[in-house]
Amino acid sequence: MALLEVRDLGISFGGLRAVDEVNIQIEKGALVGLIGPNGAGKTTVFNMLTGVYRPTDGAIRLDGENVVGKKPYEINKMGIARTFQNIRLFGRLSVLDNVMLGFHNDVTYSLPTSLSHLGSYRKKEKQMQAKAMEILKVFDLDGQCDYKAANLPYGKQRKLEIARALATEPKLLLLDEPAAGMNPNETAELMQTIEVVRKQFDVTVLLIEHDMKLVSGICEYLYVLNFGRLLAEGTPSAVLSDPEVITAYLGD
């Protein structure tokens, strides 16, 4: 059974059919790309996968379990984590706090413990800090752990978002244009980090990218979205030589 199964997914905003009849299947451990021109509906697909929008049609299953109709925080607990195209960090909290929040449902203690700092408070806090620092190290952010998240440079903010999502220990990680706004060097480095992270954290990745050439480097399989519909799918080399795909991009 595939880890993620999306069948005939569709959503309308008023009269606008933003996504229509989209089918996606992702096997466990895969690194898959979702590409397409501006306004194709890529982010809208992510928003449906994570419960931000409720699809008007279709089914979404994670490990065989239904996702449609669940609240976003419940879907995260089921095992889907994401980053956002327009970065959404907890800006006034520290870099460390941002990642510790990812462990909120993993390392827990009760409300009375929170109010009194008695019992397991110190032990659990240290445990959470240690786990968070480990992830920050992978992204080379450990040196800035007490910076306010909002004060990080743009590229590091994108990395911090991925680190926070990984802290929730997801089965499926959704990355919405993780390299947006980065220079070519940073982008190459980020793509390498994603490869490493995928193995180290044993996570399946679906990533949206605008630039086709960029994803073809690391993705094993691509879905191409255009005007809300799947235009093509397959290995990067097959997809990128597809004449329909080429026209969709050039004609844009």
Added chain:
Amino acid sequence: MSMIKNLWKKRRDSVIAFGIVIVAYIAIQIMSMTGSLSYSMKGMLVPICAYIVMAVSLNLTVGILGELSLGHAGFMSVGAFTGIVVTTLLANIVPWDGLRLAIAMVVAAAAAAVVGVIVGVPVLRLSGDYLAIVTLAACEIIKSLVNVLYVGLDGKGLHISLIEQSFALEEGGKMIINGPIGVSGIDKISTFTAGCVLILVTLFVILNLINSRHGRAIMAVRDNKIAADSIGISTTRYKLLAFVISAAFAGMAGTLYAMNYSTVTAAKFDFNLSILVLVFVVLGGLGNIWGSVIAAALLTVLPELLRALNFSDYRMLIYAILLIALMLFNNSALKQRLLERKRAQKSAKTEGEVA
């Protein structure tokens, strides 16, 4: 290593801060005993404590959760009248005033928390201006309800009615809450000591909360609701949690406040009081708990102080000017520069430690 040091440092900072409160308490006690406090100043000690607790608890909603509430006085009212009823019921059962007051506060906190849930569940679906307006309305509703609340006690027990007094008391019975006339003949069992203990408890609990997984979740909701949801944090749950804890402490402040006067009416806990407390919070700095303590204390004492200094003709004018000056300072480049310098010193120090 450095993280563990951080935990210690946080603890040390808060020990120092709590020490300052205790020293202030002792100093004021001594001044009061040696007669160097004016009569009116003495009368303000308990209300100041109540305002501090109000400001700190409102800061939890406005500064930490980031939702504007204009109805904090409503929860104070619930706590005040619950406290009055409980102390009356316990008058012959618990002879020691301090214990009676403490029990009354706990019950008042529970009552205010329940009202907090009732108000919070529908209200917290809204946000921003709408939430502010609905909390204001909730406070007015509480005021109107208490204004037509009749509670009496006699040999048969407690009698409660709304709108009009629908019960007759036996011989020797006693009206506790008498509709718009309110309560009179209150046992004035609140003391400055009790007030300071309540402040310390409030600070202890709320500062602990802020430095915990629950507190972090609340601040995450403040900073970005969609992101909080995306990492498995239920925004509704943590909004409600902050709101209810905030209400519970306002309830305790209400009991403290009410048991300091011989008469109390529902009209006392109105919109103006909510705004007054909000002014303390804003001037002390949103999310800055110690700022709330200082602002509440200073701004309550200031008009009195100006009167004592023979500025009585101009005192409200000076008060207003100081308020505006403080507000300007809070948003000024000067404050920004001072903060930056402090931060720079701090980081220079930590770098020194590493080397």
